[in-house]
Amino acid sequence: MGQVQSRLTISPTPTKLAWMMHLRMLTTMHGLCEVRQCSKRWKNLCPQTKNLQKCQMSSAGSSEMLQVTVDDKSGIATMTMCRPPVNSLNLEFLTQINIALEKLENSKDCSGLIITSKIPKIFCAGLDIMEMYQPNVDRLQEFWRTLQEMYIRLYGSQLITAAAINGASPAGGCLMAMSCDYRVMAPGYKIGLNETQLGIVAPFWFQDLIINTMGFRQSEMALQLGTLFTSEEALNLGMVDKIVPQEQVMETAIQEIHKWKKIPGFARQITKSALRKPSIDKLHSKREEDIANFRDFITKDSIQKTLGMYIESLKKKAK
Numbered sequence: 001m002g003q004v005q006s007r008l009t010i011s012p013t014p015t016k017l018a019w020m021m022h023l024r025m026l027t028t029m030h031g032l033c034e035v036r037q038c039s040k041r042w043k044n045l046c047p048q049t050k051n052l053q054k055c056q057m058s059s060a061g062s063s064e065m066l067q068v069t070v071d072d073k074s075g076i077a078t079m080t081m082c083r084p085p086v087n088s089l090n091l092e093f094l095t096q097i098n099i100a101l102e103k104l105e106n107s108k109d110c111s112g113l114i115i116t117s118k119i120p121k122i123f124c125a126g127l128d129i130m131e132m133y134q135p136n137v138d139r140l141q142e143f144w145r146t147l148q149e150m151y152i153r154l155y156g157s158q159l160i161t162a163a164a165i166n167g168a169s170p171a172g173g174c175l176m177a178m179s180c181d182y183r184v185m186a187p188g189y190k191i192g193l194n195e196t197q198l199g200i201v202a203p204f205w206f207q208d209l210i211i212n213t214m215g216f217r218q219s220e221m222a223l224q225l226g227t228l229f230t231s232e233e234a235l236n237l238g239m240v241d242k243i244v245p246q247e248q249v250m251e252t253a254i255q256e257i258h259k260w261k262k263i264p265g266f267a268r269q270i271t272k273s274a275l276r277k278p279s280i281d282k283l284h285s286k287r288e289e290d291i292a293n294f295r296d297f298i299t300k301d302s303i304q305k306t307l308g309m310y311i312e313s314l315k316k317k318a319k
C-alpha cells in the first residue's frame, strides 16, 4: 500500500498545489473520492488480480461512470466511459476524468492510455448540454475550467494516448479524441465539431486542435459548417488515423500503442511536448479570459433560447 500511495503523492509545486486545491474543492462539492482515497480503492478493489488493477474513481452512486484499468504487463491503461445515456460530459464526469488522468500521469507503471466507451454506438456525445442551459453561473464557470483542464491534461500528456472510437463522437467527444496521439474508429459513426449547427461557437483552443490535426483549409470549412463526418470522411481528412470493424477497435489501439512504445520514450515525449506546447501555453495564458467569454456567451438570452430549442429537438428525436 505504501508503494502505491507514494507513487501517487503529488509534489506541492505551485501548479500542482492549485490543482489539488481545485480537486479538493470539487470532491467536497460533489462527493467524489479524493486522489488518496482513490488510491486505496485502486488497491482494495483488485486484491486477487495479478495483471489487472481496477480503479473505480468515485464514491458509491457514480462509481460506474468511469472505469480505469491498468494492465501491469504492458503498462497500458484503459479508461472506459460509461455515463448513460450518451457519455455527455458534465462537471462531475469531467472531474472524474481529470482525477484519473492525474493518477495515470503520475504512475510509473503506466506508459499508454486508451480512451473508449462502454455505451453501445456512442463514444461521447460532447458536453452535457444541460450544464449550459439555464445554468448556475458559478457552476458554469467551474464546468468550463474543468473542461479546459481535461484538454490540457490529455493533449499535454506524456503517455502514449489513443482514442478507441467505438461510436458517435460529436463536439466535446471529438475534442477528447483529437487530444489523443492516435485515433482508431469503427465504421458507420459520425465525428466532428458541430458547434455552429447548435448555434454555438467552438472556442479558439478547439479550433487550434482541429487545425493542428487536419490543417487549416479543411478545418475552416469543417468549423464554419459544423460538419459531422462519417468515419470514412474523417479518415480521408486525417481526423482519425484508422478504421477497423467495431470488434477490432480496442485491439488495434493496443497494437498501435505497442508500436509507439518501441520509440525511445524520452525522445518521443520531448517531440510531442514541443509540438503541442504552443497551443497549451496559449490556453494557459488566456484561461480566465476564455472562461469569462464562455460565461458571457452562454448566458446570453439568444443563446439560451437556441440551446432550449436544441434540447427540445433532441428530446423529440429520442421519443
Ligand SMILES: CCCCCCCC/C=C\CC(=O)SCCNC(=O)CCNC(=O)[C@H](O)C(C)(C)COP(=O)(O)OP(=O)(O)OC[C@H]1O[C@@H](n2cnc3c(N)ncnc32)[C@H](O)[C@@H]1OP(=O)(O)O
Binding pocket: 085, 086, 088, 121, 122, 124, 125, 126, 127, 128, 129, 130, 168, 170, 171, 172, 173, 194, 195, 198, 200, 201, 202, 203, 293, 294, 297, 298, 311, 314, 315, 316, 317, 318, 319
Ligand atoms: C466565445 C466562446 C463560446 C463558447 C461556446 C461554447 C462552446 C461549446 C463547446 C462544445 C459544445 C458541445 O460539446 S455541445 C454538445 C454537442 N453534442 C451534440 O450536439 C450531440 C447531440 N446528441 C446527438 O446527436 C445524439 O444524441 C447522439 C448521436 C450522440 C446519440 O444518438 P442516439 O439516437 O443514440 O440518442 P438520442 O439522440 O436519442 O439521445 C438519448 C438521450 O441523450 C440526450 N442527449 C444527447 N446528447 C446529449 C448531450 N450532449 N447532452 C445532454 N444530453 C444529451 C438526449 O436528449 C436523449 O435524452 P432523453 O432520453 O432524456 O430524451
